[in-house]
Amino acid sequence: MVLVLVEHADGKAIDPSLQTLTAARSFGEAVHGLLIGSSVDLSAHGVAVAHVAQHASLDSFAPDAWAAIIVQLADRLKARAIFAAGTDRGNEVMARVAARMQLPLATNCTAVATGSPVTLTRQRWGGSLLEESALHSPRPLVTVAPHTVAIALYPAATTVEEFTPQLTEQELAVKVLERVSNKGGGVSLAEAKxxxxxxxxxxxxxxxxxxxxxxxxxxxxxxxxxxxxxxxxxxxxxxxxxxxxxxxxxxxxxxxxxxxxxxxxxxxxxxxxxxxxxxxxxxxxxxxxxxxxxxxxxxxxxxxxxxxxxxxxxxxxxxxxxxxxxx
Amino acid sequence: MVLAADSMSLETRHLGFTISPHEECGVEEAVRLIEASGGESVVLTLGPIEAAEQLRDAMAIGIDRAIHLQTDGGEWDPESTAAAIVDAVGAEESASGPFDLIFFGNESADAGGFQVGLRVARGLGRPAVTGVKKVTVEGTSVRCEQEVDGGRDVYVVPMPAVVTVKEGLNLPRYPSVPGRMRAGRKPVAVSAPARTQARLELERLVVPAGQGRRAELLGSGPSAAPAVVEMMRRIGVA
The missing domain is CATH 3.40.50.1220 (TPP-binding domain)
Structure with a gap:
């Protein structure tokens, strides 16, 4: 099976994570999703099991804790590969996972094919140039460049399982203390039509x-x-x-x-x-x-x-x- | 973008080199912190002999000295790069004491791996905050603001720490002529680390398809306005 970190906001998975679920299916194995904090419906996206990680200290984003959760769950499930969206958060958390596991990480991929080695295409220069690479790793770690893979619906019977991670003080040392909202409101550049x-x-x-x-x-x-x-x-x-x-x-x-x-x-x-x-x-x-x-x-x-x-x-x-x- | 004949790198014969935007802000921030609170700043790069020029640029705006991990010009993967930096920082710190802060660019402009700073932080056993656009030293801690959609997330971590920064952190200054003169006399420590076999192995570069489209001309000058508004209505944004 392959494990996919699914980011979500306002009760819905974000599009780059759904794109990543589509890309992860290309490995031809069962796809498990990891949701941190709360559950969202992933049954239209080919997810066999949705693991919902909950912990009293996860009220705000803590990147080392997220990485620890991924490592613990991937080890328990013996995940063959781990995917996340190539968002700021996805790339950050997967880099921390890679550093912990001492494994290579391929960020912002636009195509991935299973095999030994895994072959992939990834973005350079923000997508102005592409790189074709071989990823030699016992457990491939991949992030998928947002909006480069079209979401393909794939209905599945999704089982939801709770997962309680073990987190140390050190893993919770880097944590968002507060969110300062932009003044004036207005239309956000990233989301403007x-x-x-x-x-x-x-x-x-x-x-x-x-x-x-x-x-x-x-x-x-x-x-x-x-x-x-x-x-x-x-x-x-x-x-x-x-x-x-x-x-x-x-x-x-x-x-x-x-x-x-x-x-x-x-x-x-x-x-x-x-x-x-x-x-x-x-x-x-x-x-x-x-x-x-x-x-x-x-x-x-x-x-x-x-x-x-x-x-x-x-x-x-x-x-x-x-x-x-x-x- | 033009590729070299073997498609393994860009054709750079007619290009100039510069410090990348994120890293330029990291250098500027280090200079500002030392100007405000005293101490010493060091710039480090891993790259070919020509990269010495960018180290001089950093010293010209106020960095005190440089470490050059010299390569033969071939590309280094993120794991090898991070390992060489961990070794170099370790050697430096056992000689001159710990760095309170180590800045990295959030991601490199070219390969965009988003990981070297975090791998080094893990290797050194330090907390790391990424994508930072404001840095404030508060006693023995550092407050970092990270831009997210709609606002900023605030982190406070104890030093020593690793902070990966983004353009917009500050507006980097230009070097002055006296600054350049001083930079010429500042020390550069050169070493040549060994590269390990890349596990993310580049096979070739490809210029993506879809470039070279030709735009539909809606007109010239202000008289094109009705055609523009018509197009906006057609696609449903006006």
Whole structure:
């Protein structure tokens, strides 16, 4: 059997974990899921047994404790391989598992095939380059790059079993003490349906007013390229890229962004990309679905004006419409 | 991206090298901590002879000295890299005392293994916090803030500790000319660790398909706005 760490939030498994369950089935063995804290329904995803680990000290995330739980359960079950999603948490916990077990770890894989050795494809440069590798290990440890494997439903009769781990003080030494929420709320960049992003071409901090206006009209979030945060025009939390936030909106609007590898690693997950750029030969044009060539300082306000005009026709009230009533 | 003829590495003849963004912030943070509280900072890299230039860059912004684990230029896997760093840190600490904090980039820009810092922490028996965007030393502990969707998670761990950092931790400074002059005189300890056989063994690199799309041109200048809004309506975002 193979063991899969399944991350969950709000009573549901997160998509990257469901993608990982699909990838893990390619090993052709029974798939067991590990849920930490509480149970969620995994019966549509081919899980034979869902192990629910519970412990009084697991009220907040403790990465060494999570690693200890995985090691204990994998040893008890004699798991042949261990999988997790290539999320920040998945990669962190699996790196701790690998360090404890003194085994190699292949992170952010896009394909894995069982065998001896295991052969796999994994992402480099945030997905701008792929690596084909052989993993020589008595117990392969793998994380699956988010949104690279499509979820395939596979109904199964899932048994739920409780698991009580033994955790030491040392394993609970690194633990989240508090969660500080972002001020102001607004749409989260990682989850926005539309992201309007500005690059060097925006020209200044003040130049982002037109980007903000368009984002707010679309109920979206503002993003930017690395050049912009390095210049201090926007906070780093707005940066889309390999070293910033990775976004996956329905539409990504790249204004005055040339499309460097570092940036594309952050917006590759977008369903569609619209590039607005003065340079018709900019690299972003090779990675976009739609393009408008010209001065973004004229084009972006024109799009906002057109949106307002078309909404005035569709609805009598001026300004942004509440969620659910848009076009 | 252009591959070398054997598809085992990138063609780098026409490329420059630099400290990666996460690690650059780690270097800057070390310099700031020492400026604020005194002490000594050391930069370490594992890489070919040319990497000495990046060590000089780090010393030019204020790092006191450097350790260069020199390789023949071939790629090292995360396990070998971590083992060599554990050995080097161990030797250094038995000579000069323990490091209160060891910073790593959260993941390397190229191979992206997300594990060397955590393997070193385990090897040294120290607590580790990852993905850190704010570091505050509080007496004998370090408070670390990790960015998560919608906010920040706060950890406080006792020192000595390992902290893996992300870009956004600070805005790294540029080296000054006097800084560069001083860097030339700072000591670099060079050694050549042995590499073990990689268990995650690279077979070849591949440039992913799907690059080289050509965008549908919706128009030029502000007159393209109606076509853009039409597209937005079609895909259901306007």
């Amino acid at each position: 539309v992201v309007v992003s500005g690059g060097r071409g925006v020209g200044s901090k003040e130049g982002f007013a037109i980007i903000e206006d368009l984002a707010s009209l679309l109920g979206g979030a503002v993003g930017c390229s690395r050049v912009v945060t390095s210049a201090g025009w926007r906070p780093h939390s707005d940066q889309v890229g390999q070293t910033g936030t990775k976004v996956s909106p329905e539409l990504y609007i790249a204004c005055g962004i040339s499309g460097a590898t570092q940036h594309m690693a952050g917006c590759r997950g977008a369903k569609r990309i619209l590039a607005i750029n003065a340079d018709a030969e900019a690299p972003i044009m090779q990675n976009a679905d739609y393009a408008v060539v010209g001065d973004l300082k004229e084009i972006v306000p024109a799009i906002s004006a057109e949106l307002r005009k078309s909404r005035a026709v569709h609805a009598p009230l001026p300004g942004p419409l509440p969620e659910g009533e848009r076009g």
